[in-house]
Amino acid sequence: MAHELRGSAAIVGAGLAGCGEAHGRMPLDILAEATHNALDDAGLKLSDVDGLFTGSSYHFMPTLSTAEYLGIKPRFSDGSMVGGSSFVAHTLNAASAIKNGLCEVALICYGSNQRTAGGKLATMSEQQIYEAPYKPRYPISSYALAAARHMHQYGTTREQMADVAVAARKWAQLNPAAFARDELTRQDVLNSRMISDPISLLDCCLVTDGGGAVIMVSSERAKDFPNKPVYLLGTGTAHWHRQITQMPDLTTTAALDSGKRAFAMAGLTKDDVDVVELYDAFTINTILFLEDLGFCAKGEGGAFVADGNIAPGGSLPVNTNGGGLSCVHPGMYGIFILIEAIQQLRGECGARQVKNPEVALVNGNGGVLSSQVTTILGTEAVL
Amino acid sequence: MPSNDASAIEQEGPDQAYRSRLKQGIFALPKCKSCNELHFFPRVVCPHCGEFELEWQTVSGKGEVYSTTTIRRKPERGGNYNVCLVTLEEGPRMMSRVEGVDSELVEIGDQVIASINNDDDEPFVVFTPNKEG
Numbered sequence: 001m002a003h004e005l006r007g008s009a010a011i012v013g014a015g016l017a018g019c020g021e022a023h024g025r026m027p028l029d030i031l032a033e034a035t036h037n038a039l040d041d042a043g044l045k046l047s048d049v050d051g052l053f054t055g056s057s058y059h060f061m062p063t064l065s066t067a068e069y070l071g072i073k074p075r076f077s078d079g080s081m082v083g084g085s086s087f088v089a090h091t092l093n094a095a096s097a098i099k100n101g102l103c104e105v106a107l108i109c110y111g112s113n114q115r116t117a118g119g120k121l122a123t124m125s126e127q128q129i130y131e132a133p134y135k136p137r138y139p140i141s142s143y144a145l146a147a148a149r150h151m152h153q154y155g156t157t158r159e160q161m162a163d164v165a166v167a168a169r170k171w172a173q174l175n176p177a178a179f180a181r182d183e184l185t186r187q188d189v190l191n192s193r194m195i196s197d198p199i200s201l202l203d204c205c206l207v208t209d210g211g212g213a214v215i216m217v218s219s220e221r222a223k224d225f226p227n228k229p230v231y232l233l234g235t236g237t238a239h240w241h242r243q244i245t246q247m248p249d250l251t252t253t254a255a256l257d258s259g260k261r262a263f264a265m266a267g268l269t270k271d272d273v274d275v276v277e278l279y280d281a282f283t284i285n286t287i288l289f290l291e292d293l294g295f296c297a298k299g300e301g302g303a304f305v306a307d308g309n310i311a312p313g314g315s316l317p318v319n320t321n322g323g324g325l326s327c328v329h330p331g332m333y334g335i336f337i338l339i340e341a342i343q344q345l346r347g348e349c350g351a352r353q354v355k356n357p358e359v360a361l362v363n364g365n366g367g368v369l370s371s372q373v374t375t376i377l378g379t380e381a382v383l
Numbered sequence: 384m385p386s387n388d389a390s391a392i393e394q395e396g397p398d399q400a401y402r403s404r405l406k407q408g409i410f411a412l413p414k415c416k417s418c419n420e421l422h423f424f425p426r427v428v429c430p431h432c433g434e435f436e437l438e439w440q441t442v443s444g445k446g447e448v449y450s451t452t453t454i455r456r457k458p459e460r461g462g463n464y465n466v467c468l469v470t471l472e473e474g475p476r477m478m479s480r481v482e483g484v485d486s487e488l489v490e491i492g493d494q495v496i497a498s499i500n501n502d503d504d505e506p507f508v509v510f511t512p513n514k515e516g
Binding site: 129130131133134135136137141144145146148149152193194195196197198199243244245246250 | 398423424449450451452453454455464466467468476477478479480487491492500503505507
């Protein structure tokens with residue numbers, strides 16, 4: 001028996017704004033522009049929105065600040081904060097709220113001016129007091145420790161990690177909206193400045209501005225909108241730690257659980273997935289998540305991503321917008337992987353379009369490999 | 384000398400109790416009276432079994448490098464330095480650094496021994512290679 005949330009809600013609008021550099025704009029300006037684009041896409045007005053789902057690195061009470069800015073009075077709001085994975089997690093909460101009659105038109109949205117406001121990670125995260133004396137670079141050192149352990153345990157190489165960045169760049173070169181589109185070779189990544197071994201500058205995501213918004217309604221209503229609905233088939237959430245010292249095994253993330261939960265709700269397996277969008281804050285992420293989501297065995301992620309296998313023309317299309325590594329990464333990236341999956345399923349992606357995809361998998365990451373949220377989206381064909 | 388019973392945790396709070404021991408040169412961690420597991424960082428509850436009856440146990444200081452990174456910093460700002468995760472002989476894992484050896488020579492699996500660094504106001508645990516280990 002299918003889960004009651006499977007296919008119960010659908011995304012009918014998606015919008016981006018300010019990706020790259022959005023001069024002169026505050027985070028909520030960018031969020032509002034993305035919201036405007038998503039509403040236009042759905043043929044709705046701001047006054048139709050009665051459910052608000054958002055997160056922020058700038059606003060302590062993000063649903064309050066966002067609703068105030070937009071001039072809306074939502075009857076249901078959720079600002080659950082699991083870092084960059086928040087917006088992927090919001091899909092489950094929005095679908096659940098819609099199913100239970102708590103709201104009808106859900107807006108999931110985000111905006112950040114991280115690049116033009118200074119170019120550094122903006123965070124309201126508290127200091128981890130038992131890590132602070134050792135001066136780790138947050139969050140890079142945590143990912144570096146995971147990468148070093150994966151290399152030690154499974155023989156993963158810096159060359160394989162570099163191939164993740166190269167594959168992302170090749171997708172970005174097919175995406176006119178991507179921020180970094182210059183030619184990039186494995187050697188360029190290996191030669192880039194080392195920051196926290198084994199992670200060098202080009203193993204790290206971009207720092208850009210950007211905003212994104214999606215509109216979700218019940219599947220019954222979704223048929224009345226101008227766009228082909230993109231159905232929520234399953235979402236799974238999981239978190240096992242907050243600080244890297246508490247991660248049980250640095251080579252295995254909670255995507256092991258979130259993926260299983262999402263697939264179980266969707267009634268699908270990895271063989272049904274046509275396109276994959278993973279939160280690639282660092283090159284090691286892509287390797288870890290492909291393993292934990294079952295696309296390859298634990299320890300084989302390095303070999304799986306090598307030699308163009310996840311690049312255009314490879315066996316599995318991964319991070320088709322160019323990823324956080326080459327497309328856009330304004331502090332929290334989760335909304336952007338959702339939107340790329342939606343656009344792929346609608347067939348709107350031009351040169352980077354995957355051929356007739358019916359199922360897309362999105363995996364959001366938050367904290368330091370801490371929160372994992374997997375969402376499976378599909379077209380009407382798999383409903 | 385701080386006493387090693389649960390009431391000390393209740394009186395001081397786990398963070399205070401941990402730090403007050405370090406100030407006296409004692410590296411001790413909370414141990415669960417129910418499942419006998421130690422944990423770090425210090426809490427009022429055992430994260431292994433969920434029980435609340437804890438006591439303090441002085442640890443051996445012996446550990447193994449679980450992962451390591453060298454943070455690159457310009458020489459004029461103090462140069463490169465080590466950040467690592469050490470798994471203690473008693474089980475818990477903590478962030479620290481290995482001193483007394485170039486960071487780039489620190490390897491996963493290295494045996495290390497704890498000492499208490501008192502350079503700052505708040506003492507903290509660091510490690511050096513354990514040649515006997």
